[in-house]
Amino acid sequence: MNGLLVAIKSELFVALRTFASKLIVAAPALIAxxxxxxxxxxxxGQQARDSLLGGSGFEQSVANNAYGFFVxxxxxxxxxxxxxxxxxxxxxxxxxxxxGSIRHSLIRxxxxxxxxxxxxxxxxxxxxxxxxxxxxxxxxxxxxxxxYGAIAEDGFELISEQEIREEIxxxxxxxxxxLPAAIAFGLLxxxxxxxxxxxxxxxxxxxxxxxxxxxxxxxxxxxLYASFQPSxxxxxxxxxxxxxxxxxxDVLIDDSVxxxxxxxxxPALLLFFxxxxxxxxxxxx
Amino acid sequence: MPALxxxxxxxxxxxxxxxxxxxxxxxxxxxxxxVGLNGSGKTTTIECILGLQAFNSGxxxxxxxxxxxxxxxxxxLVAIFxxxxxxxxxxxxxxxxxxxxxxEKPTRSAPDVEKLLGVSRFSDFKIKNLSLGNKRRTxxxxxxxxxxxxxxxDEPFNGLDAEGVDDVxxxxxxxxxxxxxxxxxxxxxxxxxxxxxxxxxxxxQGKISHSDTISNLLGSTQTTLQIKTPEIEAASKVLExxxxxxxxxxxxxxxLNISISDSDSIAINQALVExxxxxAELILKRASLAGLFREITSGxxx
Numbered sequence: 001m002n003g004l005l006v007a008i009k010s011e012l013f014v015a016l017r018t019f020a021s022k023l024i025v026a027a028p029a030l031i032a033x034x035x036x037x038x039x040x041x042x043x044x045g046q047q048a049r050d051s052l053l054g055g056s057g058f059e060q061s062v063a064n065n066a067y068g069f070f071v072x073x074x075x076x077x078x079x080x081x082x083x084x085x086x087x088x089x090x091x092x093x094x095x096x097x098x099x100g101s102i103r104h105s106l107i108r109x110x111x112x113x114x115x116x117x118x119x120x121x122x123x124x125x126x127x128x129x130x131x132x133x134x135x136x137x138x139x140x141x142x143x144x145x146x147x148y149g150a151i152a153e154d155g156f157e158l159i160s161e162q163e164i165r166e167e168i169x170x171x172x173x174x175x176x177x178x179l180p181a182a183i184a185f186g187l188l189x190x191x192x193x194x195x196x197x198x199x200x201x202x203x204x205x206x207x208x209x210x211x212x213x214x215x216x217x218x219x220x221x222x223x224l225y226a227s228f229q230p231s232x233x234x235x236x237x238x239x240x241x242x243x244x245x246x247x248x249x250d251v252l253i254d255d256s257v258x259x260x261x262x263x264x265x266x267p268a269l270l271l272f273f274x275x276x277x278x279x280x281x282x283x284x285x
Numbered sequence: 286m287p288a289l290x291x292x293x294x295x296x297x298x299x300x301x302x303x304x305x306x307x308x309x310x311x312x313x314x315x316x317x318x319x320v321g322l323n324g325s326g327k328t329t330t331i332e333c334i335l336g337l338q339a340f341n342s343g344x345x346x347x348x349x350x351x352x353x354x355x356x357x358x359x360x361x362l363v364a365i366f367x368x369x370x371x372x373x374x375x376x377x378x379x380x381x382x383x384x385x386x387x388x389e390k391p392t393r394s395a396p397d398v399e400k401l402l403g404v405s406r407f408s409d410f411k412i413k414n415l416s417l418g419n420k421r422r423t424x425x426x427x428x429x430x431x432x433x434x435x436x437x438x439d440e441p442f443n444g445l446d447a448e449g450v451d452d453v454x455x456x457x458x459x460x461x462x463x464x465x466x467x468x469x470x471x472x473x474x475x476x477x478x479x480x481x482x483x484x485x486x487x488x489x490q491g492k493i494s495h496s497d498t499i500s501n502l503l504g505s506t507q508t509t510l511q512i513k514t515p516e517i518e519a520a521s522k523v524l525e526x527x528x529x530x531x532x533x534x535x536x537x538x539x540x541l542n543i544s545i546s547d548s549d550s551i552a553i554n555q556a557l558v559e560x561x562x563x564x565a566e567l568i569l570k571r572a573s574l575a576g577l578f579r580e581i582t583s584g585x586x587x
Contacts, residue, residue, distance in 0.1 A: 017374070017375055099373065100368055100369075101372050102371050103335070104387065105387060107363065108356050212563075282339065
C-alpha cells in the first residue's frame with residue numbers, strides 16, 4: 001500500500017509539472033466553449049439576416065433554451081475527453097519506458113502493479129478535474145449566451161426545469177461510465193506496445209475503428225463499452241438528452257439499453273486492467 | 286550475505302543464447318567491474334539483476350531480494366543506466382525532488398547533491414536542454430539522494446569529460462571508503478575500472494570467465510618487454526641466461542618479445558649493453574586489465 005501511495009505521489013508530481021496533464025484538464029472545456037461561441041455567432045448572423053429580409057422575428061424559445069446548448073457543450077467536451085484519455089493512457093507507461101524513467105521507480109520503491117495502478121488513479125483524477133471544468137464552463141457560458149428555462153409551448157409547461165436537470169444528470173452519468181474503461185484500454189495498449197508512438201497510434205486507431213464499426217454491429221454494439229461514450233459517431237444517451245431538453249418528444253430509449261450502458265463498461269474496465277497487470281509483470285522494461 | 290549473488294543465469298533471445306550458466310558473487314563493500322565485448326551480455330546481465338527483464342533460468346539475489354522484489358529494498362539499491370533515464374520536461378531540481386519521493390529516508394538534500402555533482406548552476410534547466418554529460422551527472426545525483434548500499438552503474442563514463450570522469454571516480458571511491466557502498470560498474474573504459482575497482486569480472490561467451498581481485502587477475506599475466514636490435518640471435522642467447530626471462534617470439538617487425546616476470550628492464554638493458562649488443566628500442570608492456578582482456582577475448586571479437 002505504501003508503494004502505491006509513493007507511486008501515486010510520483011505520478012502527480014510529474015503531472016503537475018508537465019503540459020500533457022494540463023491539456024487533458026483544459027482542452028475539453030476550451031473546445032466546448034469555442035463551440036458555444038461559434039453557435040452564438042452563427043445564430044446572431046442568422047437573426048441579423050432574418051431581420052434584414054423583413055423576417056417576423058420568430059422566436060425559437062424552445063430550440064434556444066440554454067439547456068440544449070449546455071448538453072451540446074458537454075457532448076463535444078466528453079467526446080474530446082474520451083479520445084484524450086485513451087491517448088494519454090496509451091502514452092503514459094510506454095513513454096516512461098521509452099525514456100527509462102520508470103526504471104528508477106521500479107528499482108527503488110514501487111512494484112510494477114503499483115506503477116500501473118497509480119497511472120489508472122492519476123488518469124481518473126485528470127478525468128474528474130476535466131469533467132468538472134467542462135461542466136462549469138459549459139453551464140456558465142450557456143447561461144450567459146442563452147437563457148435557462150422550462151420547455152413551454154403556448155404557455156403550457158411541457159418539461160419542467162427539474163425534469164430537464166434530471167435528464168441531463170442521467171445522460172451525464174451514462175456518458176461518464178465508459179470513461180474508466182477507455183482509460184484502462186489506453187493503459188493496456190501502453191504496456192503492450194513497443195514504443196509510445198506505436199501505443200498512441202494503435203489506441204486511437206482502435207478507438208476510431210470501434211466508433212466506425214459499431215453502427216454495423218447492430219444490437220451487438222450494446223455490449224461494447226465504447227458504444228456509450230460521446231464520440232464522433234455519437235450513439236450515447238447524452239445525444240438523446242440534447243433532443244429531449246429542446247422539447248423533441250420523439251426520443252424513445254429502450255430501458256434495457258440504458259441498463260447495458262450502466263453495467264457493460266465495468267467488466268470491460270476490469271478486463272482491460274487485469275490484462276494490463278498481467279502483461280506488465282512479464283514484459284521487458 | 287553477499288550484496289549480489291547470481292547463480293546459473295541463462296538468458297536466450299529466441300534461439301540465441303546470450304547468457305549461459307553465468308555465476309557472479311559480489312561481496313558487500315567491494316567495487317566490482319563487469320567487462321565484456323560489445324554484445325557479450327553486460328547490459329542484459331544488469332537488466333536481469335535489476336528485474337527489468339525476465340531470464341530463462343538461474344537465480345539472482347540482490348541485497349537479499351529477488352529481482353522482481355527489488356523495490357522492497359526501499360532505495361538501498363539504485364541504478365544508473367547508460368542513457369540518462371530522466372523526464373526531459375522536468376528541471377534538474379525537479380528531477381531530484383521527484384527522486385526524493387522515491388527515497389524512504391533521504392540523507393542528502395537536492396541542493397547538496399547538485400553541488401556534489403557540479404550541476405548547481407543548471408538546477409533550473411530542463412533536462413532536455415542539458416548536455417549528455419550534465420544529464421549523466423544529474424542521473425548520478427538522483428541516485429545518491431538516499432543512502433544506497435548497492436549502486437549498479439551501466440557505462441557511467443559515457444558522455445563525461447575528463448573532469449566529469451575524475452569527479453565520478455572520486456565520488457565512487459569516497460562513497461565506498463566512507464560509507465561502505467558496494468558498486469557494480471559495467472564499462473568498456475578498462476583503465477578507469479583498473480583505477481577504481483577492487484574486483485573485476487570478465488563476461489565472455491555468456492559466462493563469467495574470470496572474476497577476482499585485480500591484483501590476483503593481473504598476477505597471472507606476464508609483463509613483457511619488446512626489444513629491437515639488429516643482433517637478435519646474439520641478444521636471445523644473452524637473455525636466455527638471465528633468470529626469470531622467457532623468450533616469447535620474434536615478430537614481423539623485428540621485435541624480440543620476452544617475458545620478464547622475475548626480472549626488470551634495467552637488468553636486461555644492462556646485460557645487453559655489457560655484451561655489446563646495440564639496442565634500438567626497449568618497450569616495457571606492463572600487465573594491464575586491457576592486456577588481460579585482449580588475451581582472453583582475442584580471436585572472438587564480434
